Amino acid sequence: MSDTALLVARDLTITGPAGDLVHGISFALQRGGTLGIVGESGSGKSLTCRSLLGILPPGVSVTGGSIEFDGRDITALGYRDWQSLRGTHISAVFQDPGSYLNPSITVGKQLAEVLRVKTGLGRRAATVRAVELLASLGLRDPALVSLQYPHELSGGMLQRVLIAIALCENPQVLIADEATTALDVTVQAEVLDVLADLRESRDLSLILVSHDLAVVAQVCDEVVVLRDGLIVEAGPTARVLSDPQHTYTRLLVENHARYGIERYTSELADA
Ligand SMILES: Nc1ncnc2c1ncn2[C@@H]1O[C@H](COP(=O)(O)OP(=O)(O)O)[C@@H](O)[C@H]1O
Ligand SMILES: [Mg+2]
Numbered sequence: 104m105s106d107t108a109l110l111v112a113r114d115l116t117i118t119g120p121a122g123d124l125v126h127g128i129s130f131a132l133q134r135g136g137t138l139g140i141v142g143e144s145g146s147g148k149s150l151t152c153r154s155l156l157g158i159l160p161p162g163v164s165v166t167g168g169s170i171e172f173d174g175r176d177i178t179a180l181g182y183r184d185w186q187s188l189r190g191t192h193i194s195a196v197f198q199d200p201g202s203y204l205n206p207s208i209t210v211g212k213q214l215a216e217v218l219r220v221k222t223g224l225g226r227r228a229a230t231v232r233a234v235e236l237l238a239s240l241g242l243r244d245p246a247l248v249s250l251q252y253p254h255e256l257s258g259g260m261l262q263r264v265l266i267a268i269a270l271c272e273n274p275q276v277l278i279a280d281e282a283t284t285a286l287d288v289t290v291q292a293e294v295l296d297v298l299a300d301l302r303e304s305r306d307l308s309l310i311l312v313s314h315d316l317a318v319v320a321q322v323c324d325e326v327v328v329l330r331d332g333l334i335v336e337a338g339p340t341a342r343v344l345s346d347p348q349h350t351y352t353r354l355l356v357e358n359h360a361r362y363g364i365e366r367y368t369s370e371l372a373d374a
Pocket of ligand 2: 149281
């Protein structure tokens with residue numbers, strides 16, 4: 104694969120107690136690139152992401168192939184090496200951001216605490232930096248937001264807070280696994296815009312995972328279509344959307360088109 108690739112999976116096989124779950128898949132995330140992984144629920148998207156973060160669930164492991172980050176083989180890193188790579192180089196956000204926050208501490212304090220522990224900033228500097236980070240994620244009143252508790256924030260705001268936490272240590276790669284799935288369409292589009300902006304402003308490379316092709320299409324240059332732990336199709340998003348080669352991809356594109364029409368007609372009905 105090309106030399107500009109930052110993160111490369113080669114013949115990656117992931118195995119659980121009952122057998123293989125991901126069957127030898129290969130893909131590459133280019134430096135500054137955006138790679139979408141799309142597929143139905145259960146197709147192996149999250150396990151693939153977790154393997155890239157060294158956080159596969161108990162009983163599940165990489166049993167074949169390799170993962171390379173910035174030219175370094177990270178397939179078989181030990182716990183400590185993963186600890187030092189995660190957050191600093193490869194970071195992630197998931198669905199249900201609220202569940203990652205302490206309900207009884209303001210989000211600003213939680214963000215500042217992560218900054219303090221992970222980057223060694225003093226308390227005061229961390230508080231200032233937390234507000235700056237929230238501002239950089241397009242939150243309109245970051246100083247106010249930082250003083251609020253998780254339950255006072257909307258899903259879209261919470262996900263921005265989690266993105267801020269994920270970016271504390273300036274990682275090169277951000278993995279967003281169904282990070283906008285629980286949000287309504289408008290807020291989802293806003294958060295996707297934030298991710299696209301971050302790629303520009305921070306030179307971040309993105310892996311965006313969704314069961315929804317429309318989400319991936321909005322942000323990603325390249326897309327991998329996963330089905331039952333196998334890649335059925337991969338390529339530039341525009342090509343895959345306009346000229347899908349595999350029946351399964353064609354189905355995803357058709358569903359997407361139908362969904363788009365439904366959205367349009369329901370907006371007409373609402374007007
Ligand atoms: N901890 C686990 N132990 C055993 N099988 C698992 C585990 N986690 C996920 N799986 C199985 O692996 C497959 C892929 O799961 P997952 O990567 O979560 O799919 P997706 O994110 O695409 O919905 C599914 O068949 C799922 O049941
Ligand atoms: Mg998943």
